[in-house]
């Protein structure tokens with residue numbers, strides 16, 4: 320009872336990266352709360368799935384194995400999770416901020432009247448004193464995320480409602496095996512007790528999963544462009560530089576909104592989190608939501624016409640100048656000196 | 659085939675895309691008042707899907723529902739200029755401080771008051787939070803199915819809809835019976851522009867609160883032309899449990915807001931001159947940062 324739960328996603332028989340990252344974080348939080356780490360997996364043909372999960376320190380694994388539960392569908396998955404949570408009363412529930420987690424999380428929170436914080440960049444345990452009511456809450460989940468309105472970070476709590484729910488994007492937390500031989504307990508759910516046939520209302524006619532063509536997470540060098548790049552045409556300079564250096568192209572949300580780059584290239588709090596060897600920020604001001612997704616890069620080069628741009632404060636090299644002038648020079652002198 | 663009854667959920671948001679230098683205060687926070695208030699971009703994509711259905715199924719009506727302060731009536735008018743039939747503004751101090759759950763509760767109670775509907779269409783997310791929570795939370799409150807991240811409606815009739823969904827990794831074609839909630843992605847068709855005839859027809863449309871400050875000369879208009887009245891509901895116009903509204907009804911609380919102080923790194927300053935850039939590239943190559 321009152322343990323920490325992680326909803327684990329499955330794609331083609333494998334547990335999603337983001338779920339393993341959350342289990343790693345969940346294990347640490349559970350240790351400081353002195354509670355168990357429990358995982359929930361729903362899908363089809365799940366025998367042996369515990370082998371992928373126990374090494375992350377899962378104490379109890381709830382498995383709902385039924386051909387109808389894969390691929391993911393909103394209502395049946397919601398039903399299983401809601402009923403399981405009603406019975407188990409977790410204090411904390413974590414999900415990936417993915418197509419699935421962002422579809423499921425809000426339904427579960429709405430059904431249970433529990434608070435949900437999206438796209439957290441950090442999770443901690445701490446106390447809260449409500450001075451007005453004269454109450455002190457022990458060991459709450461601090462759900463930390465940048466807030467709209469400038470250089471600010473908000474700490475959100477759910478003092479009274481349980482579970483305290485949060486979603487986190489892939490790549491924000493680090494995945495780490497706790498112990499290859501860690502042994503937990505597997506509990507198989509009787510799916511028919513949780514789902515009624517009427518809940519399978521959605522018919523998935525066709526599903527076409529494509530591996531993303533853009534591999535930002537694995538790229539050693541990222542050339543990222545912002546609104547300051549100015550146009551889709553100018554963005555082609557970034558592709559050229561990335562190609563020459565053997566890197567990948569990323570973008571800020573403002574550049575994506577302006578149509579300079581596709582959404583799959585967005586870096587930041589509500590995009591992808593990256594930690595490349597080298598990050599070249601071109602015409603990006605460096606707002607907090609953007610920095611959240613790249614500030615752990617090993618080295619950062621900022622190219623900006625504004626010598627006061629916030630990105631400069633976290634850059635190792637600050638080039639004050641126009642993207643359209645600087646990038647061709649970088650390409651030229653790279654070529655000249657590597658021949 | 660009978661026409662469908664569609665409710666579009668829309669939000670007026672600060673234009674987070676245009677936080678120029680003049681909107682920044684000295685302490686690094688944003689002066690929200692200096693930002694223009696706009697129709698949330700993906701809610702416009704949602705409206706377009708509704709208009710597409712209206713084009714294809716004669717007799718379909720579109721009601722735009724928004725919760726916000728009085729000035730949010732602007733987006734109802736904007737919707738009417740583009741083809742929505744009417745709108746409801748849900749506005750009351752009692753809703754202030756709502757998190758996504760309290761918002762979805764208030765919206766779902768307003769939807770119950772509106773009555774029958776076939777499809778509720780919302781944008782996937784609002785740009786001031788990017789949470790994508792309100793659509794699914796409303797669907798759960800109404801106990802109806804949802805199809806999220808819709809990019810295109812393939813077919814629809816009075817009982818069933820088939821859509822293409824845009825997922826993180828790929829696409830899916832899915833079908834579901836009505837009624838349901840759809841949330842629409844920014845990759846869906848852009849919303850059509852204002853229609854000149856509708857602009858003329860609805861430019862004087864007002865909520866009750868707005869009419870009170872309207873020019874005397876126009877007052878007779880609202881009696882003669884009922885379609886110029888934008889419905890405005892306060893908390894008393896919907897059935898609600900006060901413990902689920904506003905700040906009290908919001909399970910999530912902001913414990914604190916911290917200003918992030920940037921620890922300025924020791925950065926190397928480089929000009930855009932040929933010499934400086936060449937020197938930098940040589941250094942990066944020899945330190946194996948590149949190459």
Ligand SMILES: Cc1cc2nc3c(=O)[nH]c(=O)nc-3n(C[C@H](O)[C@H](O)[C@H](O)COP(=O)(O)OP(=O)(O)OC[C@H]3O[C@@H](n4cnc5c(N)ncnc54)[C@H](O)[C@@H]3O)c2cc1C
Pocket residue numbers: 466467544545546547548549570571572573574585586587588589590591601602603604605606607608609612622623624625628640641642643674675677785786787788
């Ligand atoms: C809920 C929420 C979530 C968000 N999530 C993200 C996210 O995941 N990722 C993200 O990036 N943002 C996110 N944002 C948006 C973020 O707050 C900023 O608006 C955005 O990062 C700004 O992008 P930008 O730096 O490209 O544009 P701007 O802030 O407009 O900066 C443009 C920069 O380009 C410089 N410049 C102009 N012309 C040139 C030139 N010719 N050469 C060189 N430099 C030039 C300017 O000096 C300026 O510094 C989010 C916002 C909200 C509210």
